[in-house]
Amino acid sequence: MNNCADDLAAALEELAIFLGGRLSSNEAVRDHHAGDESWHDPQRPDAVCFVNSELEVSQVLAICNKYRIPVIPFGTGTGLEGGTVACNGGICVDTSNMSSIVEVNEEDMNCVVQPGVTRKQLDSYLRDSGLFFPIDPGADASLGGMAATRASGTNAVRYGTMRENVISLRVVTADGTVVSTGNRAVKSAAGYDLTHLYVGSEGTLGIIVELTLRLHGRPEAVSSARVYFDDVDGAVNTAIQTIQCGIPIARVELLDAAQMQAINQYSGTRFPEKVALFLEFHGSTESVKEQAETVGEICQEYGGSDFEWTTYEEERREMWDARHTAAYASMAVRPTAKAYATDVCVPISKLAECIRKTRQDVTDNSSLTTFCLGHIGDGNFHYVFLVDPDATSELAQVRQLTERMVQRAIDMGGTCTGEHGIGLGKQKYLEQEFGAAAVALMRTIKKAIDPQDIMNPGKLLPAK
Amino acid sequence: MNNCADDLAAALEELAIFLGGRLSSNEAVRDHHAGDESWHDPQRPDAVCFVNSELEVSQVLAICNKYRIPVIPFGTGTGLEGGTVACNGGICVDTSNMSSIVEVNEEDMNCVVQPGVTRKQLDSYLRDSGLFFPIDPGADASLGGMAATRASGTNAVRYGTMRENVISLRVVTADGTVVSTGNRAVKSAAGYDLTHLYVGSEGTLGIIVELTLRLHGRPEAVSSARVYFDDVDGAVNTAIQTIQCGIPIARVELLDAAQMQAINQYSGTRFPEKVALFLEFHGSTESVKEQAETVGEICQEYGGSDFEWTTYEEERREMWDARHTAAYASMAVRPTAKAYATDVCVPISKLAECIRKTRQDVTDNSSLTTFCLGHIGDGNFHYVFLVDPDATSELAQVRQLTERMVQRAIDMGGTCTGEHGIGLGKQKYLEQEFGAAAVALMRTIKKAIDPQDIMNPGKLLPAK
Numbered sequence: 063m064n065n066c067a068d069d070l071a072a073a074l075e076e077l078a079i080f081l082g083g084r085l086s087s088n089e090a091v092r093d094h095h096a097g098d099e100s101w102h103d104p105q106r107p108d109a110v111c112f113v114n115s116e117l118e119v120s121q122v123l124a125i126c127n128k129y130r131i132p133v134i135p136f137g138t139g140t141g142l143e144g145g146t147v148a149c150n151g152g153i154c155v156d157t158s159n160m161s162s163i164v165e166v167n168e169e170d171m172n173c174v175v176q177p178g179v180t181r182k183q184l185d186s187y188l189r190d191s192g193l194f195f196p197i198d199p200g201a202d203a204s205l206g207g208m209a210a211t212r213a214s215g216t217n218a219v220r221y222g223t224m225r226e227n228v229i230s231l232r233v234v235t236a237d238g239t240v241v242s243t244g245n246r247a248v249k250s251a252a253g254y255d256l257t258h259l260y261v262g263s264e265g266t267l268g269i270i271v272e273l274t275l276r277l278h279g280r281p282e283a284v285s286s287a288r289v290y291f292d293d294v295d296g297a298v299n300t301a302i303q304t305i306q307c308g309i310p311i312a313r314v315e316l317l318d319a320a321q322m323q324a325i326n327q328y329s330g331t332r333f334p335e336k337v338a339l340f341l342e343f344h345g346s347t348e349s350v351k352e353q354a355e356t357v358g359e360i361c362q363e364y365g366g367s368d369f370e371w372t373t374y375e376e377e378r379r380e381m382w383d384a385r386h387t388a389a390y391a392s393m394a395v396r397p398t399a400k401a402y403a404t405d406v407c408v409p410i411s412k413l414a415e416c417i418r419k420t421r422q423d424v425t426d427n428s429s430l431t432t433f434c435l436g437h438i439g440d441g442n443f444h445y446v447f448l449v450d451p452d453a454t455s456e457l458a459q460v461r462q463l464t465e466r467m468v469q470r471a472i473d474m475g476g477t478c479t480g481e482h483g484i485g486l487g488k489q490k491y492l493e494q495e496f497g498a499a500a501v502a503l504m505r506t507i508k509k510a511i512d513p514q515d516i517m518n519p520g521k522l523l524p525a526k
Numbered sequence: 527m528n529n530c531a532d533d534l535a536a537a538l539e540e541l542a543i544f545l546g547g548r549l550s551s552n553e554a555v556r557d558h559h560a561g562d563e564s565w566h567d568p569q570r571p572d573a574v575c576f577v578n579s580e581l582e583v584s585q586v587l588a589i590c591n592k593y594r595i596p597v598i599p600f601g602t603g604t605g606l607e608g609g610t611v612a613c614n615g616g617i618c619v620d621t622s623n624m625s626s627i628v629e630v631n632e633e634d635m636n637c638v639v640q641p642g643v644t645r646k647q648l649d650s651y652l653r654d655s656g657l658f659f660p661i662d663p664g665a666d667a668s669l670g671g672m673a674a675t676r677a678s679g680t681n682a683v684r685y686g687t688m689r690e691n692v693i694s695l696r697v698v699t700a701d702g703t704v705v706s707t708g709n710r711a712v713k714s715a716a717g718y719d720l721t722h723l724y725v726g727s728e729g730t731l732g733i734i735v736e737l738t739l740r741l742h743g744r745p746e747a748v749s750s751a752r753v754y755f756d757d758v759d760g761a762v763n764t765a766i767q768t769i770q771c772g773i774p775i776a777r778v779e780l781l782d783a784a785q786m787q788a789i790n791q792y793s794g795t796r797f798p799e800k801v802a803l804f805l806e807f808h809g810s811t812e813s814v815k816e817q818a819e820t821v822g823e824i825c826q827e828y829g830g831s832d833f834e835w836t837t838y839e840e841e842r843r844e845m846w847d848a849r850h851t852a853a854y855a856s857m858a859v860r861p862t863a864k865a866y867a868t869d870v871c872v873p874i875s876k877l878a879e880c881i882r883k884t885r886q887d888v889t890d891n892s893s894l895t896t897f898c899l900g901h902i903g904d905g906n907f908h909y910v911f912l913v914d915p916d917a918t919s920e921l922a923q924v925r926q927l928t929e930r931m932v933q934r935a936i937d938m939g940g941t942c943t944g945e946h947g948i949g950l951g952k953q954k955y956l957e958q959e960f961g962a963a964a965v966a967l968m969r970t971i972k973k974a975i976d977p978q979d980i981m982n983p984g985k986l987l988p989a990k
Contacts, residue, residue: 167875169873170905212714223713239963239967241964241967242963245936245959246873247872247873247904247940248904249678249682249689249906251678253726253959253986255676256964258719259719262719279771306656308743308745308746308809344772346813346820348816349812349813356810407713407714409636475710475711477715480713480714496717497705500720501717502703503703504718506975510974511967
């Protein structure tokens with residue numbers, strides 16, 4: 063990386079010409095763009111650009127490419143694996159000004175948005191339409207960032223992840239070229255799938271400047287259910303059986319007993335403090351009733367207790383609010399601690415075993431407070447550890463536990479991350495998961511598209 | 527391409543060492559591997575390898591790469607855009623011996639197959655399980671070929687195409703390296719999406735040697751319906767409204783009046799000879815009844831007549847048999863003619879207009895017999911032209927009509943092919959559809975992964 067001070071100064075000078083006050087080297091601004099919501103140490107970029115248009119992104123990249131200055135794309139900074147940490151300095155490109163919803167095509171059930179639009183913004187915008195966008199990571203992330211990390215959330219079991227819900231993209235590659243990866247047709251057999259190459263590329267192949275997203279019809283009716291189990295196996299088997307029966311379940315969230323206890327303490331609720339499944343069904347009035355009742359029967363088979371279902375919005379909201387406050391509830395258990403979250407995803411047949419062994423490992427080898435949550439219809443679960451940021455021994459414990467958790471998942475045919483991405487934190491597992499040949503192929507692609515390695519360098523691909 | 531006779535002879539000599547009789551230069555064998563089921567003129571490869579294993583594929587590619595010999599992957603030869611035509615000579619790699627179903631994981635609802643397994647073979651194998659694989663192109667294609675062309679079929683509106691149903695692949699790249707693109711987790715945020723890069727790459731980036739496929743639960747109940755319209759608009763609006771209502775329709779096939787007439791003549795059926803919609807619903811007994819009845823009401827709104835629905839298997843089979851014989855029924859109308867088929871896909875809001883304008887163009891500018899069929903839930907439709915293979919004027923007419931049809935689709939925000947692929951026939955539209963920058967990016971990727979351009983050269987990417 064030829065990132066000497068002269069080159070940086072020259073690049074900043076050229077950038078200032080058209081960005082003016084939207085190029086900032088202010089300390090506070092750089093601090094704000096130094097990291098994300100994870101445990102990764104923040105590192106500041108040399109400057110931050112607040113871009114307003116595709117053309118500006120193109121100009122910024124052309125200049126940075128000319129001077130070989132690292133570029134770090136930045137949405138809301140709500141990532142969980144250090145994807146926005148400026149570990150090589152450089153220019154942070156903040157897309158939050160690019161926040162227009164360009165069009166909504168109701169008949170085609172899609173929309174075109176700029177990358178800075180957040181999921182809640184889109185949700186509000188669509189509120190009065192018959193449509194919604196289903197991907198809901200915990201944070202109010204930007205859609206550009208969500209595409210870049212291949213994000214998902216609680217609805218993925220029915221509606222898929224960003225992988226299934228991005229129809230096409232406009233991206234700017236390292237040298238400033240604007241590329242359109244597709245069109246508005248819902249399927250195509252034409253050419254290489256550039257859309258999917260960019261979804262999940264974490265800013266290392268270019269910057270997403272426009273997204274065409276699939277929308278889904280708002281269900282006529284919604285029902286929610288909850289049920290409790292003595293162990294994880296009963297909950298996971300219920301999910302497996304439900305899916306195998308072809309019930310088009312919309313959400314199936316697992317929360318462990320510690321998580322339920324934390325929620326009760328935080329929200330004043332009185333849920334049983336056992337392994338819980340929170341479920342949701344979408345469909346016609348008749349079908350959401352039928353789905354809930356069928357799942358009720360399945361729960362009985364697998365030892366579920368206190369099964370309840372409802373279509374009342376207030377009751378449903380209470381339950382999902384509890385689910386959505388889970389992270390805050392966890393942190394309130396030990397307010398001085400920092401939450402260290404990691405996620406893996408395994409074939410669902412291995413899920414109960416993977417969670418059980420992870421819990422055993424945590425119990426045997428630490429005294430940390432932990433919580434387990436899962437989007438278990440996908441085989442995806444999170445472990446959250448509460449860690450005293452000043453206690454290096456605790457952090458060391460967590461690192462060992464998560465390392466073993468990831469290795470366990472990979473050994474079971476799974477992935478080191480179901481939805482958080484690789485960023486800085488999971489690089490060392492990439493080769494273990496895919497093999498050396500696949501990682502070499504990824505490097506070949508990166509080198510071909512970004513030969514000077516200016517796009518988010520140091521992320522996703524491990525150093526050789 | 528340094529494909530001189532000496533190099534070819536040297537390569538054949540090395541291949542013969544381990545392939546023995548499974549390397550053939552026999553004329554009949556080469557003829558059989560010279561093309562596909564399309565109108566593209568066949569061109570013979572210099573020799574055909576019948577490979578038995580991933581290791582052999584790797585050895586073949588390493589040798590061909592050393593001598594810069596073109597390699598044409600071959601499944602069943604049922605493609606429709608010339609993808610297996612050996613337009614630069616070289617070695618055809620026939621994967622039909624690699625026809626093992628490696629494993630079926632019922633709990634995880636996936637299976638692992640070799641590339642030569644055909645869709646009907648997999649269907650038979652799964653018959654007694656609770657699972658099925660939904661992708662059903664017309665032909666009994668190989669699953670490797672289906673992944674390579676990003677195939678789909680009648681179930682895509684509910685279950686997606688090969689794009690959504692390939693979980694991961696093992697591929698051999700140009701130099702013989704074996705790459706695993708993923709694992710068995712249903713979702714992952716780890717690394718570049720190599721799986722999707724290979725799905726739809728038409729053998730130009732390597733050879734698929736193993737596929738992990740998503741399976742789906744067999745529905746508890748199935749209902750089918752049919753209804754007729756005076757024009758395409760009513761049929762398309764019915765499909766749009768059905769999807770917008772959130773009805774999880776499994777199939778929605780459009781057949782035009784000429785097609786219905788051909789089917790009646792061929793099969794002795796007595797369907798009304800109007801624009802027909804054939805529909806299918808999957809779900810519980812209750813829900814397939816409800817879905818069919820709701821769609822019945824929607825049909826009325828849009829001028830549908832003679833709506834009938836049934837859950838009886840015999841009645842359903844009669845209807846779908848009629849749909850599946852459509853191609854043969856069409857050809858029987860003019861037995862001396864050849865069928866020339868093309869497909870496009872547009873946003874569904876433009877579908878009626880696109881079909882209407884295409885029909886007008888056909889009527890105004892030719893006297894050819896044509897049929898229109900559509901997987902209209904996806905906005906995808908096919909036009910089939912019956913052409914006297916000796917009448918150059920007819921062929922010229924078809925070329926002009928299909929060219930305008932494709933341009934119309936692209937102008938409407940659609941794609942030049944929804945499911946047939948680019949092959950030889952659609953190359954000239956690639957730049958028009960994606961723009962020069964995207965095609966240049968595709969070339970960059972191709973060049974990085976296959977620097978000597980040995981993998982199916984002359985396909986997908988237009989000559990510069």
